[in-house]
Amino acid sequence: MTSLVAEVEDNSVSSVSADVEETLDDKKEDSDPYEPPTAECAFQGHEDSASQRPISINNIEAIPNGGVQAWLQVVGSFFVMFNTWGVINTFGVFQTYYETELLPSSTPSAISWVGSLQAFLLLFLGAFAGPIYDAGYFRELMAAGSILIVFGTMMLSICKEYWQVLLAQGFCIGIGTGCTFVPGVAILSTYFTTKMATAMGIAAAGSSLGGVIYPILFHKLIPQVGFPWAARVMGFTLLATVVVTNLVMKVRVLPASRRKIIDRLAFRDPPFVLFVLGAFLAFMGLYAPFYYIQLYSIELNITGGDLTFYLLSIINAASVFGRVIPNFIADRTGPFNMMIPCAIFTGILALCLIPIRSIAPLIMFCLLYGFFSGAFVSLPPTILVHLSPSRGIVGTRMGMCFAIVSIGLLIGTPIGGAIVRASGFWSIWLYSGLLCVCGGALITAARVFKAGWRILKMV
Structure with missing residues (x-):
């Protein structure tokens, strides 16, 4: 992700003593091995920076x-x-449609590469979008990313071959999301301190709401107007909402020096290394139910009619609460203490899918999995702030973490698709559950290295 960025608005003339006091405070805060005392100052974008006080x-x-x-x-x-x-969480409905209608000759693993490529590009490009954002190109990143997301969705409406879908949905939309995700999340840490987890949770709920609305929109429009116009309606919806983003978001301050892409000292920090490895494993298995729950229900004839196509929306609807409520609690208990049980419960729930053969337990699974996986997805940015030795290095460490995690997202669901084809659905639920539980165990180890064994300590 990025360094902490923001805009300074100070129209009053402060006293000399106040200026001296603030200068001394800044020097004290900045004097660490990561930041030279005079390097990390911030100005208002490119607008009248000379007139702004650093x-x-x-x-x-x-x-x-x-x-x-x-x-x-x-x-x-x-x-x-x-x-x-929100768009990436929707891919499960595309996976089902492509396998049964548009691309029946393609394997589940091949189709899932489209969705996993989107998720990979979203996180991997963050490592590069961060320094660009720090350099003052917030508007350019948001505009370019918004255009690519809308353009890719519109081009999807005319796709008929696998390679066309891969280019439009995998690469074009994926690159667009990679440009916008980093600045869209990083900017919050420059406006909030003690309320940061709450703000991040409310923002993260947008991904769940998108994952509710877009699958329903797609499923309802397909029989009425066909795939091309269903994709175009999604494109127009995307256009309307990205306009809101580009209008209201405003940088508060920017660092005077560009941040590093890699912090070598991070590799000697056991809590950071263990957390990144845990997140890598967990995210590798996390999205298997999102991609394959609908096919599972269809092939085992668990649900009938429209209910099958609402399963993904149920998961994402429950995820709205999972992203807001645990994040609100995390401001009081600590993000580590909230994320660990959520990660482990997510893995256990995936394992519980193995014996499910009826509607009621499947619906209950969707609700619980949506809630706990939602918390697991929304808490890492807040944890990475706590794991960084100074605020000036947060962006670098977030970029490093998400670049590594993106590889898990890239390979996780295609491996799952190959497992389904070779051994059936029970094996993919085992694969997903064990990866999430092992990831949760490594995150627990990171918490122990960070704060010891005291369970009640806020971390």
Whole structure:
């Protein structure tokens, strides 16, 4: 992701003593092995920077932690998530349609590469979008990403071959989401401190809401207007919502120096390394139910009619609460203490899919899996802030973490598709569950290295 960025608005003339005091505070906060005392200053984008008084990005007291402008960023970030992870969370309905209608000659593994490529590009490109964002190109990133997402969806409407779908949905939309996700999330940490997990949870709920609306929209439109116009309607919906994002989001300050892409000291930090490895494994298995739950229901004849196509929407609807409620609690208990049980429960729930053969337990699974997986997805950015030795290095470490996790997302569901074809659905649920549980165990180890064995300690 990125460094902490924001805009400074200070129209009052402060006293000399206040300036001296703030300068001393900034130097004290900035004096760590990651940041030279004079390097990390921030200015208002490219607009009249000479007239703005520099403020260190490590100056916590300067962050508003609320207010109209800050909550407007949450609105903008909500729609960023709506059109990035919300689109990716929708791929399960495309997986089913492609396998049964548009691309029946393609294997489940081949089709799932389209969705996993989207998720991979979203996170992997964040490592490169971060420094571009730090350089002051927030507007350019958001505009370019928004155009690519809408354009890719519109081009999808004329696709008839696998390679066309891969280019439009995998590459074009994936690159677009990679451009917008990083600035859309990173900007929140420059407006919030103690309320950051809450703000992040509300914004992250956008991905779940997108995952509810887009599958229903797609499923209802297909029989009425066909695939081409169903895709176009989604494109127009995307267009309307990305306009909101580009209108309301506003950078508060920018660092005076560009951040590093790699922090070598991070590889000697056991909590960070263990957390990244745990997230890699967990995300590798996390999306198997999102992609294959509908096919599972169809092939085993568990549900009939439209209910099958609502399963993904049920998961994403429950995920709305999973992204908001645990994040709100995490501001009081600590994000580590909230994420660990959510990760382990997510894995256990995936294992519980193996014996399910009837409607009621399947619906219950969708509700619980949506809730706990939603918390698992929304909490990592907040944890990475806590794992960073200073705020000036947060963006670098987020970029490193998400670049590694993106590889797990890229290979996870295609491997799952190959497993389904070779051994049946029970094997993919075992694969998904064990990966999530092992990931949760490594995250637990990261928490122990960070704060010891005290269970009640806020971490």
